[in-house]
Amino acid sequence: MLIMSLLLVVLFVANLVWGAENIPMQDVWAALTTGHSSNDAWTFIMLESRLPQAITALFCGAGLSVAGLMLQTIFSNPLAGPSILGINTGASLGVALIMLLLGGNLQVADYSFSGYVSVILGAFIGAMCVLGIILFFSTLVKSNLMLLIIGIMVGYIASSAISLLNFFATAEGVHSYMAWGMGNFSGVTTDQLGLYVGTIMIGLIISIFLMKPLNALLLGQRYAENLGVNIRRVRLWLLLAVGLLVAITTAFCGPVSFIGLAVPHVARMLLGSSNHNGLLPFTMITGAVIALICNILSVLPGATGLIPLNAVTPVIGAPVIIYVIINQRRLQYFN
């Protein structure tokens, strides 16, 4: 845990230093503490671009990994991830509607949103709609497995709607949508940072209070109920937390793949435990670390352009998982 935290700090700083232009450490420190440094351009890049991007990556990684962990526990399914319930796809559908159907503009009552903000709103509303549908079904369906299948089905419906929209769209529209779908951490401006971080913090705090029932759920629904866990209520709070985390990250960063599914496994194997009391914080930190690594890699190529995030995450993540599996003598949590 300690090593991971240190790694986190190191990577955070690295994110600030490296990039299209390498900014020296003293200037980074000066810009952070006083708001001024030897080079005004560097200060600007630091405070307006690098810092928000690093913070975005950090919280995105933490939020999505925790969402993945919670889903894996409650659905007793090691292959569950934030994209499995279709919330991701719902966000994508919202974005697709905005970009491809409405041409990038949204009119609600007296308010008019265009361009960038409309995309964010569309993603968030789309995700929340799917979340609402899942929550509705969660009141009807008692079995977790059945709820999972419903979520997958809803995801499929949203997915096919997206395909339809893409089919009838213009070439530019399709390209914009695809570019959005690649994911990136640079989408959060400093004034939006508060909202972004705040929402993710809400999701993370809810998850912390779910640590105890999540541990009970490792034994299965019947044992958990016998230990006093109110399954319905826990499921509701969990879905809310997951929904919030996935909606906000997808809205601002696009659909980030892989981190939510893979990080909980890496965390379990490195920590050597399924006990959520330690696993949950460790997952947060590990997720942030991995996101920061991916962020650095995606900006490295230089001034010409960023590698899309979703191309980087699996390339880093998959070998890590394979390495850990081969080197871990005992995989304890499948019994």
Added chain:
Amino acid sequence: MKQVTLSAQDLDIGYQEGSHGKHVVHRNLNLSVPRGTLVTLLGPNGAGKSTLLRTLAGSQFPLNGNVFLGGKDLYSLSLKARSQTIALVLTDRTLSGGLTLRELVSLGRQPYTGFFGRLNREDKDIVQQALKDVGMYHLQDRYVAELSDGERQKGLIAKALVQEADLIILDEPTAFLDVVSRIEIMQLLRSLAQQKGCSVLLSSHDVEQALMQSDYLWLLTAEKGLQHGFTEDMVLSGMMEDLFPHSPMVFDAVRGTYLPPIIHQNVCLITGDDALRIQWCENLLIRHGIRTIYPSNATDVMQDLGKSYLGHITVNQASPILYKSREGERFVCCDFQTLAQYII
């Protein structure tokens, strides 16, 4: 009179199918589990044992009637109160492989701990004591995934113990266990009931241990519903045969086991004063489908026997077994294996 812990009146158990239609498994059940007793529920597969246990534990709603715990309706108690009064031990698969045994047992303290499930000194002591009681103290740092089935089951019983419940309900606790573990667990449950005053209700297929360790037997069959009573009274009542309504199984009240039906009608006469060896001689003969008769009933039967009469076995203390066949040949056998060669 013992204080009753669990009771039910006019209980109907079964499943709700969709929004209409009920599938009633059993009706009008009246039962009780007195404090400090061990009750075993016996019955063939599919008779509804698990349904009954789930309904009594509060995992499944009764279709009609009520379940009472200490006089109060089970469903009037909060989820937390229920978690402190009933502890379950099931055969469900779990994802707890990545927890250590101690962490698994500690989960049983959840009804008593705060928001994050932190254990205080007292909680930790209770966990340690439970681990000692089930004989798993030395394995507490092992991962659950590394334990054998028997060890895991004992761990789950320890988890039920730390819940400090008045009633422990176990669904086939000895199902996957070896002979040693099976006996150890039944003895552990017995001591829980007797010394700690818990009420223990379990379902089992192990008739032998059930007869030995239970205070009360519940027999559940599709044909006759639930029959229950004090163990020895049940054994001698003839109700044990009801477990096999369609097959010719016979319950031997002497041995306390079910005997396969004897199809052949060959007969052997046994005399002697070594009761122990006579009993096991009989065991051998039953296995080969041979009925035994004793001098007390021999003369009545002998006339009708003719070809089916095999011979006369004499078993006396401190001497080898003597076998005189129908044709008059005499054999001296020092062990049963030799005797078997001559009889078959």
